Amino acid sequence: MNESERNIYYLRGIPVPETPPPGKDPAPWKKTDIVGTSIPRVDAYERVSGTARYPSDIHLPRMLYAAVLRCPHPHAEVMNVDTSAAEGMPGVRAVISGITSDTDFAWWYSKEIKTKIFDPLCRFEGEEVAAVAAETAYQAWDAVRAITVEYKVLPFIAEESKSLDSSSPLLHPNGNTAKTDKYSRGDVGAGFSEADIVLDETYRTECELHMPMELHGCVASWDNDRLTIWESAQGVYSIQSRIAEILGLPLSKVRVIGHYMGGGFGSKLQPGKYTVIAALLAKKTGRPVRLFLTREETFLAVGNRPPATMQLKAGVKKDGTLTALEFSCIATGGAYPANGTGLVDWLVRDLYLCPNVKTETKDVYINAGPSRPFRAPGHPQAAWALEQMMDALAEQIGMDPIELRLKNIPSFSQGREGNPPYTTTGLRECLSEGAKAFGWEQARKYSSGSKENGHVKRGVGVASALWFAGGGNPPSTAVVKLFSDGSVNLNMGASDIGTGTKTVMTMIVSEELGVKPEMVQIEYADTATTQYATPSGGSKTVPTEGPAVRAAALSVKQQLLSFAAADLKTDESSLTLRGDEVISMKDPLVKVKIHDVTGLKKRGVIVGVGYRGPNPERKVVNPFAAQFCEVEVNTMTGEVRIIRFLGCHDSGRVMNRLTYDNQVFGGITMGIGLAMTEARILDRDQTGKMVNRNLHDYKLPTSLDVPKEMKSLPIEKPDDTANTIGAKGLGEPVTIPTAAAVANAVYHAVDVRMMKTPITPLQLCQALEKGGKEGSK
Amino acid sequence: MSSDADKHECSCGKGLTRRQFLTSAGAGALIVTASGHLGKDQEASAAVIKSGEETKITLLINGKQFQMLVEPRWSLLYVLREELGFTATKEGCGRGECGACTVLIDGMPRYACMTLAVEAEGVEITTVEGLMKGEDLGPVQKAFVEHDAFQCGYCTPGQIMAVEGLLRKEPDPTVGQIRQGVSGNLCRCGAYPHIIDAARRAAEMKKSGAL
DSSP, X not given: OOHHHHGGGBOTTOBOOOOOOTTSOOOOOSSOSSTTSOOOOTTHHHHHHSOSOOGGGOOOTTOEEEEEEEOSSSSEEEEEEEOHHHHTSTTEEEEEETTSTTOOOEEESSTTSEEETTOSEEOSTTOEEEEEEESSHHHHHHHHHHOEEEEEEOOOOOOGGGTTSTTSOOSSTTOSEEEEEEEEESOHHHHXXXXXXXXXXXXXXXXXXXXXXXXXXXXXXXXXXXXXEXXXXXXXXXXXXXXXXXXXXXXXXXXXXXXXXXXXXXXXXXXXXXXXXXXXXHHHHTSOEEEEOOHHHHHHHSOOBOOEEEEEEEEEOTTSOEEEEEEEEEEEEESSOOOTTTTTTHHHHHTSXXXXXXXXXXXXXXXXXXXXXOSSTTHHHHHHHHHHHHHHHHHHTTOOHHHHHHTTOOSBOTTSTTOOBBSOOOHHHHHHHHHHHHTHHHHHHHXXXXXXXXXXXXXXXXXXXXXXXXSOOSOBEEEEEEETTSOEEEEEOBOOOSSOHHHHHHHHHHHHHOBOGGGEEEEESBTTTSOXXXXXOTTOHHHHHHHHHHHHHHHHHHHHHHHHHHHHTSOGGGEEEETTEEEESSOTTOEXXXXXXXXXXHHSEEEEEEEOOOOXXXXXXXXXXXXXXXXXXETTTOOEEEEEEEEEEEOBSOSOHHHHHHHHHHHHHHHHHHHHTOOOOBOTTTTOOBSOOSTTTSOOOOTTTSOSEEEEEEOOOOOTTTOTTOBOOOTTGGGSSHHHHHHHHHHHHHSOOOOBSSOOHHHHHHHHHHOTGGGGO | OOOOGGGGGOOOSSSSOHHHHHHHHHHHHXXXXXXXXXXXXXXXXXXXXXXXXXXXXXXXXXXXXXXXXXOTTOBHHHIIIIISOOTTSOOSOSSSSSOTTEEEETTEEEEGGGSBGGGGTTSEEEOGGGGOBTTBOOXXXXXXXXXXXXXXXXXXXXXXXXXXXXXXXXXXXXXXHHHHHTTTSOOTTOOHHHHHHHHHHHHHHHHTTOO
């Protein structure tokens, strides 16, 4: 074999980063050769060829199909379930409900209130009442329709603003308040009296549904006492622990596999009742069972971004100093405790310098599906209020909205005890560099000029953000395995939820070992065969897993150098890895090919284990952002056309520019949905049922709804204090400021404030009717 | 929401627009009403096949014939995925709203969930698997890889088929035509800008004959 053939696995001539002595943290990368470049995803082939097997594609021998009967009423008691007709139907193999044996398992949305898998009291439309397993999906649905349920229909409440009225039915014995949270610093009263301008406004964001393209569900299969679950999930270990707890099984007996998954956005961090139901039906029939919900069911029962009504009072001095912020919010996590107000006040507490802040949030119950975390919980809602308020304040004091924001940029986290500093903040650059790239000043002048001419007005808007988390944290374990031919296997438990995790982790291994990315094979997201990882949420997967993967690669390198040192009869600290060789830095003639290293040949593989180290003490790792957009508003029809968008993000080091930009555009697209079209509509007066539970009536943004011009400008500040790869999270900050930026642009175009999402032509026309600036009050 | 200036320049992409579909469905209803004897003819012909009873059909998928028994109510999507194992074609809604199940029928993008398997006899069905040459990707697939035109990848086979169908009809589409051509395919991850770039690139690749 000649030299070039032998070297196929390695990036010839590229020096790899220094190898730290065992036990020492690696130095930050000074320059990188692979990390930060634009490479297509390592699993792109599988995803475009159709060979990627998603959980909903799993088809096991003798597998049955399951379907769930759900309560059609928002509030009802199940008096009787008659499954006799269903049981006798063709292909039906099992029917279970609250009255059949072996279904008495607890369920909880959060630990405060326990319910049952088939609870006799249904508190929202879509609660599970019975389930069927049959030979085909069609037969399963035939049987579901043949089940007769006697319901005692109860009064319902479908509006959170009326939940606490004495006339409203109680959902739980202790009343309809799920929780109240309060926060205060300084003295808002004193702050408002110092202010030159005080504004007080009420904003609202409607309930938004996750709607990942792959439906929620799983395939469950038993081998005696061992349960295997293929679930469309954001993390396999979180599914494993919850299912083991519910079914009373040891963790070792529950294997969860979640290789590919078709999106989650927070709604697949945990298992659903569907997971338990599939396992129960599989147990009862002794056959594998696939249970995937229909799209309609996913509108009702698998989470949402809670609707929020937010009152914000703000004081500012003429020079742009914020003096006080007072925020109150009523929101609903639905029919169970589900953190409906989680983090909804965070931006008010933390985004801008302000000495006097008071917030109060109240989460109340209504008869609707429980919320689940949704991409940056609480933040897009708060941005809708705070970022519109910043615009309004800026106008009142005659200051540019960007300038007002720049005047109030903190270097530390005021919302946390003791004001810990951020490890890095690029908020200033996001705003100033973004404004330059967007052409803010010219665009603002140009747009203002459009007010005189015609019925189509232009406007530009900006909004900024930070994300509460995004720094990652322990625990995480990763394993890198070097084969005797020099190719590499990476083993990690984390899921790739579409953000490109596998690609980024491959790039880290490639960077450290010099091996070509295509020579790295990944095993991931399987509780039986891969290492522990927390679910992919909170924009933390790259900053959590990345350092563990880097540590594992370093461990391999250290062991390899040590083996090579024995072969070369030299000190390992004088050796380095270059291409497919270990070579002496003192004498280039002293070298050995990786595949000739005796220790590696003898052992077969070198295994390196890496752990995620702790985060820096008393420091906060957060990503920051500013987004800019330009809109055209047709004042005759109320239609808004978004012309262009710029996402300017500080998420530390950019790991892969190609997937980075994709993530930015995707977040903006989802934010456009919140701003323009998405809202759960409940028939609050008559039936309490959701009326737009399909993708025709609940509008997700399509290719025609995103602006033709979308740009991403990373503010790249590798955060070497945060972790050993210098990256912060990106997936959530990208959707936080979007809706507010659109609303600000609409205001700039036509001088009316959109207080509520979505900005429908109807709402806009009504506001225009009220007229100009008065309409905003 | 936002009106699109290009909306009207494209007569390609989907087999039928929603408006055309409604028009033709309306016309169909009219004919039935006008000819009252149609029902009688049906009564006189072969017995109605009930759900649960199977009928024998032959499907032409990716150039190969498949003979099988299907229930008359089974959708083409169900048969492709569950009976034949063509799992690249995804189910996202099962009711013609999301486009994840888009396949080509006689070269035109169609929702497999809205087509009954028994209706799909005698037409040429192409799935993503049919765009491959052995293990090699076709040009649209390659362009999707190059431009990172997906995130989770679940809507991707449908997007690819929509683009493939568009390019078969319009080999050199404008950005407006592409936006229109994939507008029946939802991508919740929001990879649209990259999908549009990939479609342009695929057009170039096809033109230059690079496979």
